[in-house]
Structure formats: C-alpha cells, structure tokens
Amino acid sequence: MKTVSVGTLESSDCLVTIKPHESLEIEIDTVVHDAFYEHISDLVRKTLKEHGITKAYVIVQDKGALDYAIKARLTTAIKRMRDDNG
Template identity: 40%
Template sequence: MEIKKASMAGTLESGDVQIMAAPNPGGGIEIELESDVKLQFGSAIEKTVREELARLSVEEAYIRLVDKGALDCVIRARLECAVCRCAGVSYDWTREDGGK
C-alpha cells in the first residue's frame, strides 16, 4: 500500500495508542515512539509496527505512536486503520476479511 497523505487513528485514552502516519518518500520506514513503557516494551512495539507494515506492503512511511499502554492487537488495529486512511483504501470493518 502506498501512503499518499497523513492520517491518524486511535486516542490518548488509557489502554489505547494514537498513531499518526504520513508519507516518507525515499526514507523507508521511520518510527517515532512516545510511551511510558518504552524502556520495557519499545523494541516489541516497534517490531509489531514493522510486522504490520510489512503485512500491508508499506515500504515508505513515517509512523508516530503515542502509546498509553495498548496491547499488541490494539496497536495492529490502529495502525491498519491509519494506513488504510493514508492510502485512501475503503475498508469494510464489519467483515473479517475487510471486504477485500
């Protein structure tokens, strides 16, 4: 998927993560993480983000996360939502396969 514009998903509520994604032409994947648990879980969060971006075939993006204690599944869901918005991809969230 190609990141065409900036977008955001998630909140700053406890247990959630706010993810902002934007184009990063020629810059590959750049991840910025703000989290109270960065020392303990920062590398695991970054690994999750990179795995999800690879699954979505995103090769160039700037990703900024403000983590408020989100579980792995929440990070994946918020990232997928932000990337779909950035790419202008319509996604049917009511279907397990996304309506693809």
Template identity: 50%
Template structure:
C-alpha cells in the same frame, strides 16, 4: 500500499495509542515511538508496528506513535486503520492480517 495523505487512528486514553501516518519526505520508512511503557516494551512495540507495516506493504512513510500501554492487538488495529486511511484504501486483504 502507497501513503498519499496524513491520517490518524486511536486516542490518547489509557491502554490505547495514537498513530499518525504521513507521506515520507525522505523516501524511507521512519517510525517515531513515544510510550508510557517504553523502558519495558520498546522493542516489542516496534516489532508489532514494523510487522504490521510489512504485512500491509508499506515501505515508504513516516509513522508517529504515542502509546499509552496498548495491547498488541490494539497496536495492529490502529496501525492498519491509519495506513488504510492514509492510502485511501477501502478494502483490507484479510489473508495478510
């Protein structure tokens, strides 16, 4: 998917996360993660984010994530929603989700 504009999904409530997706200025995929459980789960959170972006075909974007202890399913849903909004897509391919 091609990222056309800045978008957000999620909240900063406990057990949720706020995902911001915006077009990349460097033509790369950059992920910035801040998490309340970063010391324990940093690598796992990044893997869920990266896997979700790969499944959606996002190769160029800047993704900023502020996590407050969200479960994997919430991370995937928030990343998907932010990417769909940023790309202007209104349909999701459920076979890759």
C-alpha cells in the same frame, strides 16, 4: 498525500499517525518504554511489512495499549491513508 491519525491519547489506547515521507521512519513514544519498546517496535515493523509500506513517517504514541489494539490502529491508519489518497 494526506496525513492520517487514528486512535486516541487516552489511557490504554494509542494514537498512530502516518505521514507521507521519502523513506520509512518510525517513531515510538510509549509509557511502557523500558519493558515493551522493542516488542512494540517489532510489532509495528511487522505490521507495516505485511501491508507493504516502505515509505512513510509513522508515529506511534502509546499510552499502554495492548498488542492487538496497536495493530488494529495501525492497520486502520494504513487503510485510511490508502483510501484517502486513492
């Protein structure tokens, strides 16, 4: 299994990294932690669930991205991981 990173660390974007892992672990590092940590965390969990991801180490490094940007980055990462790993 290969690790994939999607997105960038540039302002208003986010870098989503998914690593193979024996359980589901989520790490969210965001510049808007106080106001939106819970919100982003829910969004990430919901998106992972939609794609049936139960085992992965997911790292979201958020630089102030909007909801749909985070969701798009995460979805792409999931798809790319599945493509790469057949």
